[in-house]
Amino acid sequence: MFQSFNFYRRKKYLKYFLLKNKFMVVEDTQQERPIFPFTAIVGQEEMKLALLLNVIDPKIGGVMIMGDRGTGKSTTVRALVDLLPEIQVVADDPFNSDPKDPELMSEEVREKLKNNQKIEIISKKIEMIDLPLGATEDRVCGTIDIEKALSEGIKAFEPGLLAKANRGILYVDEVNLLDDHLVDVLLDAAASGWNTVEREGISISHPSRFILVGSGNPEEGELRPQLLDRFGMHAQIGTVKEPELRVQIVEQRTAFDEAPFSFRKNYEDSQNQLMATLVKARKHLSNVEIDYNYRIKISQICSELDVDGLRGDLVTNRASKALACFEGRSEVTPQDIFRVIPLCLRHRLRKDPLETIDSGEKVQEIFKKIFG
Template identity: 50%
Template sequence: MRQPYPFSAIVGQDEMKLAFLIAAVDPSIGGILAFGDRGTGKSTAVRALAALLPKIKAVEGCPYNCEPSSTAGLCRACGDEGGKKPKATLKPAPVVDLPLGATEDRVVGALNLERALAHGEKSFQPGLLAQANRGFLYIDECNLLEDHLVDLLLDVAASGINVVEREGLSVRHPARFVLIGSGNPEEGELRPQLLDRFGLAVEVRTPQDVPSRIEVVKRRDAYDRDPDAFLEQWAPAEKKLCARIVAARAHLASVATPDAIVESATRLCLKLGSDGLRGELTLIRAARALASLDKKHEIHEQQLKRIAPMALSHRLRRNPLDETGSSARVQRAVEEVLG
């Protein structure tokens, strides 16, 4: 199996790439929604991100990727160590695909039938949510996901815990992940409840200038003809970007959030009439992650202005008297509030 297309080699799509980098620096901002035209590199970017992410420390043999140094939020097996320090190992950050046709058992986990039939034991077979813990859960065409799976994801995303009560099993395990969704709006809209769970949303469009389209074709053709040579060519850029993510993660906690920035974020959300306070929280967290990527010691209005469209455009109420797109409405409010 060949390695994914390099993240650094993706032409254009700056907003989408920035949103993914922000989520890699601070997963607490919530998920990323990339909605737009077919064939614009949405799935390619997700798989490229998987290869770019730094490895994580996890308890060796744990199917839930529990963090060895953590004292809370562990699975039952890791929590029953009785103070004994578990053996740690480095493993790639999980990026798990959730197919549209997946059954509920496949997603949440179920009874291990093989062990039940062969040994008469009740054993839990972890599902996709277990595999995605401390990583990313990717849903392509998420607007076509069945309603019962949407409800299930909403429950788990809110609590960070997957609870399975079925077939005589009673299992609770950590399931904290960054939800990444992609889709084409022409094939149907996303349920508002799930839409609100995405921290950032970006519109992905087909490049309309000739040089960009030519460069996309040339790079993709070079990758398909000789993947090893193409990956070697882009390895230095990938290594540099990975180091930037690691440095931004380490610097994140020291980035200050001035009261004036919080006030500006609040005024902006009030101007747009966004429901709840999730807009302000996401805006501040994403701006802090961007400031950390930019090696700043505090958040500036520059970061707020850059982040506002992707943090707030999907949270706006529809205005029948305003036919402009949501991103344009956010940009207009940014100019009025922030200047």
């Protein structure tokens, strides 16, 4: 008679079998769940471009992806994880504090630097944090650490998802179905870049600057205007119509499902090349310039379209520079602006909540009129 005991520890697990009163140990390897390669995704160029530009310049402010169900929205977003570069963080800090930027440091790290204490710096890959629709406010914002309260009798803070997402990506699938109380939390953190928690006598603030990425199906409801405006870019995707392209997508998905690791191996070179391009673009972004006349024309377009506020101007400038840098140029061209401006402005044109979001044609018409 066999009795089996499974012990899981990280990537390896041991299977113990009791056979004739003797132990036999068998070791195997548990592979991580494979992710579909970003460079293997067919079509949906607008969505892919918006995501890549946000990786190059996180200050663009994220991207909202709206489209039909089954068009690969969540697959594409999660495929981005493989391409995310490394950043420097303070070791053993739950908030991913930046060792050089005070605005991205926790109060504890700031206090250490103020007292000339030495801090350990490590490199860490940018994280993507999923925010589930059913998450509680305590899980998102953080709460009191019950274990320390019971065992040590002290009040301590247990960081939430907003702490983990600092300097990373916060992804909300079906964001248009998110509960209002969580929308309020996201609005507060996105507006200030900080998360403040008041719980059971604890008052703590920590940096929470993240790239907000959301996806959803417009048939299931629209976003609140305040939250929609917080997304730097808005990508609209539809179901692929060309039969040949549809067949190609189905074949790739089938091949990935049957042998995910060998499928990923076929795209190793293209993945590494794209990752190197993103790292280089992040490094040289500050060297890219945009002509003053182009900036005037961008603002003129925003003015003619009656865009509220200046966020549209800022995002268009940033996205144009990120695109130029991504393609290895140090100066922005009108073509760069033409490619990104519909993504940056289309969701800022709607004055009536019942109106549909512009496809981008209206923005392009005004662009052609002003740029000539």
